[in-house]
Amino acid sequence: MDWLGRSCLLLGGCVVLGSGVAVLLAADLGSDGYSTLVNGIALQSGLSFWIVNLAVGAAFVALAAARRVRPGIGTVVQIGLVGVTVSVVLGLMSTPGTLPARIGLLAVAFPVLALGIAGYLGSRTGAGPAEGAALAWDPPVPFRWSYSAVQGGGALVGWLLGATIGAGTIAVIVLLGPLVDIAARTLRLDIHQGTAEEPAA
Numbered sequence: 401m402d403w404l405g406r407s408c409l410l411l412g413g414c415v416v417l418g419s420g421v422a423v424l425l426a427a428d429l430g431s432d433g434y435s436t437l438v439n440g441i442a443l444q445s446g447l448s449f450w451i452v453n454l455a456v457g458a459a460f461v462a463l464a465a466a467r468r469v470r471p472g473i474g475t476v477v478q479i480g481l482v483g484v485t486v487s488v489v490l491g492l493m494s495t496p497g498t499l500p501a502r503i504g505l506l507a508v509a510f511p512v513l514a515l516g517i518a519g520y521l522g523s524r525t526g527a528g529p530a531e532g533a534a535l536a537w538d539p540p541v542p543f544r545w546s547y548s549a550v551q552g553g554g555a556l557v558g559w560l561l562g563a564t565i566g567a568g569t570i571a572v573i574v575l576l577g578p579l580v581d582i583a584a585r586t587l588r589l590d591i592h593q594g595t596a597e598e599p600a601a
Contacts, residue, residue, distance in 0.1 A: 401523075409589075410474050410523035411481065417516025418485025420509050425486070426493040427505035430566025433551030433558070433573055434460075434530040440561030460529035467536030469593050472526025479528060506568050514579035515587075521580075522589030530554075534577070535593060543591060547577035 401409070425431060431439070434456075442452040457479060461471050496502050521527055527535055534547040541549070552573040559565050584591045 406523040406525055410477055410520050410525050413516050413519025413521070413523065414478055414481040415485050415516075416512060416519060417478075418482040419489050420512035420514075420516050421482065422486045422489035422493060423505055423512060424509040424568055424572075425490060426495055427502045427509060427568060428495045429502055429506050430564070430568035430570070430572075432530075432576075433553070433555035433569060435554075436558030436563045436565055436569060437554035437561075438558070440558030440563035443562045457529040460533045464527065464529075464532035464536040469527065469532055469536045471532065472593070474520060474523055474525030474593075475528060475532065477525070478520055478531075482528070506571065509568075510571065510575055510579055511583075513576060514583040517576075517580045518583035518587060518589055518591060521591035521593070522584060522587065524590065524593055527593050531591075532593070535591070538592065542581070544577040544581040547580065548573050551576065 421432075430436075438449060438453045438456050441447075441456065442449045445452065461475060465471060496505065517531060521531060521535075526532075530550055531547070534543055534550045537546040537549075555565050555569050555573060580591070583589075
């Protein structure tokens with residue numbers, strides 16, 4: 401894939417991912433495990449969410465780098481563009497007033513999230529914090545399960561620190577990793593990133 405194709409895949413994937421995150425948040429049935437971790441640390445430390453998010457993101461990226469999954473331009477773009485997209489899309493949405501409608505939003509969020517993650521990782525330009533931490537253990541643990549472990553561990557620690565979890569949190573832990581794997585296989589994308597010895601593409 402040439403640089404233009406990779407750039408389009410990165411940008412498009414991040415916009416789709418941000419849209420999926422916005423839909424997940426609008427459903428108001430629980431956030432992902434990574435955000436739960438950040439929220440829990442913020443509650444205990446008294447620091448603002450964005451500062452803790454930056455610190456936790458840097459720690460996850462460093463963990464991935466220690467496991468020879470290097471960051472790249474995609475890491476930076478993912479953090480920035482996904483955040484902007486979430487803000488814009490959330491500004492256009494509101495949480496439905498009925499539980500069935502919120503469950504419907506939650507169901508819509510997952511294929512969108514999976515396509516977004518598979519797309520931006522498929523550009524092989526670098527992974528965001530949570531995905532990078534999961535890919536750092538693949539191999540030996542396949543991404544579909546290592547991602548569940550990262551999200552589950554984040555949710556557990558965040559919950560112990562006082563953050564709330566919900567049905568959406570559990571669904572992210574159980575479903576999102578396998579769905580990303582299915583999306584990547586369907587689109588014939590390699591979501592694994594370059595290592596310190598191997599270029600990203």
